[in-house]
Amino acid sequence: MREIDISTVTEAVQRLCLEANYVAAPDVRKAFELAAEREVSPLGKQVLTQLLENMRVAEVERVPMCQDTGTVVIFADIGQDLHFSGGLFSDAVNEGVRRAYTGGYLRSSIVDRPVGKRTNTRDNTPAVLHLHLVDGDQLTMTMLAKGGGAENMSQMRMLTPGDGLDGVLNFVVETVERAGPNACPPVIVGVGIGGTFDSVGTLAKQALTREIGSEHDDPQIQEIEGELIQRINNLGIGPHGFGGRITALAVHVEIAPTHIASLPVAVNLQCGPAARLRRVTI
Ligand code: SF4
Structure with missing residues (x-):
């Protein structure tokens, strides 16, 4: 049985949230470059070129690509031979989200209840978590930020x-x-x-x-x-x-x-x- 401290999960989630918001992934960038080549509408081409420039600026300036920094959704594949010590897995994930969104100046987009007062939780928590048990002793987390x-x-x-x-x-x-x-x-x-x-x-x-x-x-x-x-x-x-x-x-x-x-x-x-x-x- 492998053991990892829950703080490792928090730090990993913090990094995932910051990188995802600041830096377009290589497959996204490549898809935009191809699309800009293939688009036949001049206005459409111009929009794609501007969006590529937006990605470049976001990466260089370390600012979010979009003002809507999204709901954090995490698919966690947890090896059956892995044990977390030092706290709850879900708390560790939310602490990572909290640190990224408050420290990284990412907009807080989550309200505590869907109807009624809809008070902003002010740190973009909670994340939506999907947990899957898999073979082995590793943890794989796939994080998406889903815009409204x-x-x-x-x-x-x-x-x-x-x-x-x-x-x-x-x-x-x-x-x-x-x-x-x-x-x-x-x-x-x-x-x-x-x-x-x-x-x-x-x-x-x-x-x-x-x-x-x-x-x-x-x-x-x-x-x-x-x-x-x-x-x-x-x-x-x-x-x-x-x-x-x-x-x-x-x-x-x-x-x-x-x-x-x-x-x-x-x-x-x-x-x-x-x-x-x-x-x-x-
Ligand atoms: S859907 Fe929301 S997050 Fe996505 S680009 Fe539009 S405004 Fe930004």
């Missing part, structure tokens, strides 16, 4: 098997179309298909944690992703909704077994201009 604009335009629907693949594809494309400029395109589209009402949203979010443009290992899913990105980019929404070919940088689909009577689908949108994702293994 893209999160608000995400959707889930309980389709039935009769709706079939066409029903799924239409729902995904309609969701991106309805989002229009509000999700700050170009977006990354995370799609979850299968599971249950509660798990399909998490699956869609997990789909966003794949490297942009990475190929799914299942050929059928590859085909679905290919068709979806084509249909989405044919919508003509374009960068920031100013029109153009590049509405999505990538579509990532993940599937899970489901009930014989069910076909749950969830679409979680991530804004490209502030696609903040970091991963660490301890």
